[in-house]
Amino acid sequence: MDRVGNCPRIKHTTIKVVLGVGFPRILKAKLLIRMVVLFPKPVLLVTHSVRMPRDYISGLLRARGYPTIWVRPFLGQPLPPPDPEAYSGAVFYGGPQLLTEIDADPFLQDEINWVRAFVEGGGRYLGLCLGGQILAKAFGGDVYDHKDDVHERGYYRLDPTPAGVEAGLFSKNSMQVYHWHRQGIELPDGVRSFAASEHFPNQAFKITDIALGTQFHPEITDAMIETWTTLAEPDPAPIPGARCRSSHRRDFAEHHSEVQLWAKAMLDDLGFRSHTTGTSAAR
Numbered sequence: 388m389d390r391v392g393n394c395p396r397i398k399h400t401t402i403k404v405v406l407g408v409g410f411p412r413i414l415k416a417k418l419l420i421r422m423v424v425l426f427p428k429p430v431l432l433v434t435h436s437v438r439m440p441r442d443y444i445s446g447l448l449r450a451r452g453y454p455t456i457w458v459r460p461f462l463g464q465p466l467p468p469p470d471p472e473a474y475s476g477a478v479f480y481g482g483p484q485l486l487t488e489i490d491a492d493p494f495l496q497d498e499i500n501w502v503r504a505f506v507e508g509g510g511r512y513l514g515l516c517l518g519g520q521i522l523a524k525a526f527g528g529d530v531y532d533h534k535d536d537v538h539e540r541g542y543y544r545l546d547p548t549p550a551g552v553e554a555g556l557f558s559k560n561s562m563q564v565y566h567w568h569r570q571g572i573e574l575p576d577g578v579r580s581f582a583a584s585e586h587f588p589n590q591a592f593k594i595t596d597i598a599l600g601t602q603f604h605p606e607i608t609d610a611m612i613e614t615w616t617t618l619a620e621p622d623p624a625p626i627p628g629a630r631c632r633s634s635h636r637r638d639f640a641e642h643h644s645e646v647q648l649w650a651k652a653m654l655d656d657l658g659f660r661s662h663t664t665g666t667s668a669a670r
Contacts, residue, residue, distance in 0.1 A: 435482020541630025
């Protein structure tokens with residue numbers, strides 16, 4: 388199930404009414420547990436672009452049995468209350484907005500406040516690119532422009548840090564991942580980087596065990612690359628540090644399988660496990 392805006396869901400109170408008088412207590416408890424497993428709470432997906440992405444992460448969540456609700460605050464759609472009990476988790480995507488220009492996009496401050504309350508309340512959170520920057524900002528971090536105005540657009544080597552390996556989020560091996568950003572993440576005090584690229588050292592981090600931010604794009608698909616490189620703007624190659632357009636899809640074909648395996652393990656690590664009896668793999 389994939390919806391835009393608020394949608395109805397089965398509440399635990401409703402289930403309790405259905406399983407009311409006449410059910411033995413032990414049987415009732417078992418049935419409640421089973422129904423919670425079969426009917427997981429939705430995942431809130433917050434996007435920052437006009438084109439709603441059919442990305443790998445949301446597809447993987449749906450394949451694992453999670454209903455999804457899309458919200459676009461930049462178009463005036465309000466965020467729901469930051470209640471971790473109402474959702475299995477939240478995913479905040481990237482976008483063209485800059486956290487250094489919140490005055491131009493004041494909804495970003497609302498998102499920062501929302502994320503802090505949601506994560507502090509124990510919510511499961513995944514922030515991708517801008518979504519990762521929002522997570523850092525919500526807990527005292529910041530963003531910055533590279534001193535040489537270097538951008539990362541295309542595939543770049545990602546090197547796990549000892550902290551990332553220790554946390555179990557990465558193996559010791561480097562991998563090629565997709566980027567599309569000009570600003571980097573300055574981590575909050577006491578937060579460790581889990582991975583680094585040549586130009587931006589804070590590519591992945593956690594605020595809690597179930598609140599992860601990345602600067603790169605594990606959600607990328609071939610269709611998204613086609614849109615970003617041909618419809619969004621001209622060939623990014625003249626931009627300092629950016630890869631030429633032709634390399635993006637070529638490198639996707641070479642590296643996407645490894646990144647998608649990592650993404651599946653990452654969702655497992657955050658607790659987004661399968662609620663279906665079939666495969667949990669999104670194709």
